[in-house]
Amino acid sequence: MTTTEMIKTLATRLKITQREARRHLRNLFTAISERLQEGESVRLRGFGTLGTTENTTPRTYDASLKEFVPPPEKIKIFFRPYRRLTDLVKERRPS
Amino acid sequence: MKDPIVRSSPLAAPPAKKPGHWVEHLAQTGGVDLAFMRKFIREVIALIEEGLLRDGVVKIHNFGTFRLIGPKARESIAIPFRSASLAASHPQVVFQPARHIRELINLTLGSAIPAGSRISLQALLEKHLGLLPSTLPPPGEPTSEEFDIAEVFPEIPVGTLPTFTFDEAGAEQKTTTEELLIGEKIPVPARESPPTFTYAETIEETEAAQTPAASALDRLLDLPPRHCRHRFAWFAGSFAIFLLLLLFILSGRISERQEMVSPAIVSTTSTVTESPSGPTAQQAQSASDLNKSPSETAPYFAGGTHVVVAGDNLWGLSGTYYHDNYLWPNIYRLNAATIKNPDILHIAQQLELPALYGPPERLTAADRRNLAEGYFLLYRYYKENEPHLAPFALWAAVQYDAQIKTDYAAELSQDDLAFLKAHTVRRALAER
Numbered sequence: 001m002t003t004t005e006m007i008k009t010l011a012t013r014l015k016i017t018q019r020e021a022r023r024h025l026r027n028l029f030t031a032i033s034e035r036l037q038e039g040e041s042v043r044l045r046g047f048g049t050l051g052t053t054e055n056t057t058p059r060t061y062d063a064s065l066k067e068f069v070p071p072p073e074k075i076k077i078f079f080r081p082y083r084r085l086t087d088l089v090k091e092r093r094p095s
Numbered sequence: 096m097k098d099p100i101v102r103s104s105p106l107a108a109p110p111a112k113k114p115g116h117w118v119e120h121l122a123q124t125g126g127v128d129l130a131f132m133r134k135f136i137r138e139v140i141a142l143i144e145e146g147l148l149r150d151g152v153v154k155i156h157n158f159g160t161f162r163l164i165g166p167k168a169r170e171s172i173a174i175p176f177r178s179a180s181l182a183a184s185h186p187q188v189v190f191q192p193a194r195h196i197r198e199l200i201n202l203t204l205g206s207a208i209p210a211g212s213r214i215s216l217q218a219l220l221e222k223h224l225g226l227l228p229s230t231l232p233p234p235g236e237p238t239s240e241e242f243d244i245a246e247v248f249p250e251i252p253v254g255t256l257p258t259f260t261f262d263e264a265g266a267e268q269k270t271t272t273e274e275l276l277i278g279e280k281i282p283v284p285a286r287e288s289p290p291t292f293t294y295a296e297t298i299e300e301t302e303a304a305q306t307p308a309a310s311a312l313d314r315l316l317d318l319p320p321r322h323c324r325h326r327f328a329w330f331a332g333s334f335a336i337f338l339l340l341l342l343f344i345l346s347g348r349i350s351e352r353q354e355m356v357s358p359a360i361v362s363t364t365s366t367v368t369e370s371p372s373g374p375t376a377q378q379a380q381s382a383s384d385l386n387k388s389p390s391e392t393a394p395y396f397a398g399g400t401h402v403v404v405a406g407d408n409l410w411g412l413s414g415t416y417y418h419d420n421y422l423w424p425n426i427y428r429l430n431a432a433t434i435k436n437p438d439i440l441h442i443a444q445q446l447e448l449p450a451l452y453g454p455p456e457r458l459t460a461a462d463r464r465n466l467a468e469g470y471f472l473l474y475r476y477y478k479e480n481e482p483h484l485a486p487f488a489l490w491a492a493v494q495y496d497a498q499i500k501t502d503y504a505a506e507l508s509q510d511d512l513a514f515l516k517a518h519t520v521r522r523a524l525a526e527r
Contacts, residue, residue, distance in 0.1 A: 001146025003156040006139070013138055014131075024125050024135055029158040031121045033196050042117070047140040050190065052200060075200050079161070079190030085144065089163060090185045092148050 036077060048081040147188060159192040398450035403440045416448055419455035424469025424491075425462075431472050436480075458495075467496035471503060486514040 003025070010021040032042050032050060041051030055074035062069045081089075122132035143161055146153035151163040165186035192200075396416055401407075413423035427437050429449045434440070453459040458466070470492035477485035489511055492499050500507070500515075 001142065001150055001153045003154065006142050006146075006153075006155075009142055010135070010138055014135065024127070024132075025139065026157075027121055027125050028136065028139065029155060031117050031124075033158065033199070035117055036196070037200050044136070044140055047143070048188070077159075077190065077192045077197065077200065079188065081188045085147075085188060086185070088144065088148060089188060092163075092186070 046082055046084055048079055048085060050077065050079050052076065053078050157193055157195070159190055159196065162189050162191060163187070164189050394450045394452045395454045396448070396451040399448045401446045401448055403442055403444040403446060405442055407440055409434075409437055409440070412446070412448075417451050417455060422451070422455060422466060424473050425449050425451070425465050426469075428465060428469035428472055437473065437476065463495045464498075467492045467499045470495065471499055475506075486511050486518070490515055490518050 007018055007021045007025060010016070010025065011018045014021070016024075035042050036050060036052055039052055041049055043049045052075050055071050055076060057071040057074075059068045059070050061067075118132055118136065119129060122129045125132065127135075143153045147161060147163050153161040155161075163186050399416075401412060401416075409423040409426050410420050412426060414420040417425070423437075426446060426448060427434060429447050433444065433446075440446075449465065451458075452462050470488050474485050474488040474492060477488050489507070493515060
């Protein structure tokens, strides 16, 4: 599924124009990404949680320096699905 | 206006906010009520779920991709039994954020400028101030000097960004000691001289230093710098190719139109001069008079006879002798007495091949009339045996000679005439 399909379906289901659907969708994902930039997590009930976490890559050994080098400081985005979504996915038959 | 967040440590805990706050803000921004926005979000979530279950992937432009990974069976060893077994795993939903979102988050939260790192001014400006590379000096030029960020900005903690000011020449950089607020947009003063001009100047200067003779010639001829000339040549070349293509297409269309118009003119003049008196007279004339050449030039195909062998048919014979399969009713017209069914020829049957005076793409009036007669004979045959095909044969006959409609008006039914009109309109619409 792509954004275009999503916009068309939303416009049909909510009885709004595609332009409005596109605008609302863009606003929604911009708001979510802004929240993530601010370091906050976004919880979408029944779906999952989007949030940020530190880089969990293990330290590496630098042979030239002969010492362990810590991983670069980095923020990663994670998605933790709700149990309901996980169950739905488990029941899905592969096409 | 939203208050910018000042954070001493990049990984400090964010301030707590009421749940649902951002949805309210979103509803206000979108100019809709909260209930609608909640419904909208629910629908979006439902759509993402549907997409995941249906396709296994949901791509959201400028945000990221939700993807279904799995299921992968992994091997596990049961230590008490000392045996390996396959442990089933379940599919997982993962989210891959878009690249710019990852970069933005690492820019605001992560260590944007690692301590002690040596980065170029150009890279810094490009990365953190969002300046386009076109506004900067060209890459590889010695203008982008490297400096130690910790030496130049000792007061600024790691993770915050310095602001830059330019003097008139744009050569020196001065820093402000104020701490930059995360999320704030940094105003960068515009340079007085346009950057492209500076770029051109520098290029010209370097070229002048490298090839003095060429630059002197340019100055003498008052030509633009070399890179401008390249660009101009590129534009001129592409424009010339476009013009040539346009001319080629137009000439092809004009010749096609001339080819289409010329037979029609010939046919109209011939019908006026010949002016057949009636259907009976026309039938009497068809075999003798119309086969004569209207002009003194040699005919395209002089005529002859053909003995049918296995695999022959009228369509194929027309293609062989006339180089156009659609002229087969011309053969059928001359052999209508011996051919009962135009779809069936008998082996060793002798067929007379009528002459063709013009080439298939420029048929003469006599040829067109002969063909119309042939198609009309076919119309008669179809009307008796296959009525559903009869109107099409009539339509083809009228296409070759419209006069045939008036000559044989007594034989035409109202349904066929109505079909003729409708089919002509349909074809015209389809062609348009």
